[in-house]
Amino acid sequence: MxxxxxxxxxxxxxxxxxxxxxxxxxxxxxxxxxxxxxxxxxxxxxxxxxxxxxxxxxxxxxxxxxxxxxxxxxxxxxxxxxxxVEKERETVPDMHPQLEAALEQEELTAEFYALTAARKRDVIKYLYKVKAEETMRKNIRTLIAQLRNGEKNVRIPMNAYPIDPT
Missing domain, CATH: 2.40.30.100 (AF2212/PG0164-like)
Incomplete structure (x- = not known):
């Protein structure tokens, strides 16, 4: 109204x-x-x-x-x-097929979905941008290891947010 x-x-x-x-x-x-x-x-x-x-x-x-x-x-x-007006919600993109398969194989799907929407979105968007197959596998392995260790602040690649030494 x-x-x-x-x-x-x-x-x-x-x-x-x-x-x-x-x-x-x-x-x-x-x-x-x-x-x-x-x-x-x-x-x-x-x-x-x-x-x-x-x-x-x-x-x-x-x-x-x-x-x-x-x-x-x-x-x-x-x-x-x-x-x-209703605020437009940002949606999480569709799960990357290789990530989905790796999460199911390692039984870590629930842990991934427990991450914040922003974190899931960032990970999935990054994986869709990766072109090299080896880089894709390496990043998925890194993510799986972080989830297995119970980390909530997962990110790939690990140096995505480098610490400024100054």
Whole structure:
């Protein structure tokens, strides 16, 4: 449901923002405190997130593109129309066939699926980019060894995130 309101754009720190009236946000359902929205500022479309503020209404940060597109400026009152949208979830790509076979053979499938979605996604995406067969086997062996040791912070290749000596 589209909600309409007018608010003055003000500066907090280095950011421009508006306070969204509680009458508008009370009809929306926060996800981990935040409310994902799409809307318009003086007719200019945008997608943003309403940010909770302790003991204050939700805040909508206004960037330069929104100000320019909405033909408004700091200190001026702008007309907003917003509606809540579902945040698009990142999905984990399909399991790499060689990794799937190795996990089943070593009976480590459950351990792999216990990793965070981001970790699984990174591992699978990396394996799909590997071209050399020997590199693929080496990385899968490394991953299997890490899972067998009960590591939760698995990564391949092991030097994917080198430590800066300085």
């Amino acid at each position: 589209i909600q309409h309101f007018e608010a003055e754009i003000y500066q907090t720190g280095i950011n421009w923002c508006v306070d969204v009236p509680p009458t508008v946000t009370s009809q929306m359902k926060p996800e981990k405190g935040y409310i994902h929205i799409s809307g318009k500022i003086n007719g200019f479309a945008f997608r943003k997130t309403l940010v909770p503020v302790k003991n204050a209404p939700y805040r909508l940060f206004v960037n330069y593109l929104m100000m320019k597109g909405g033909a408004t400026a700091l200190g001026r009152v702008a007309s907003f129309s917003i509606e809540q």
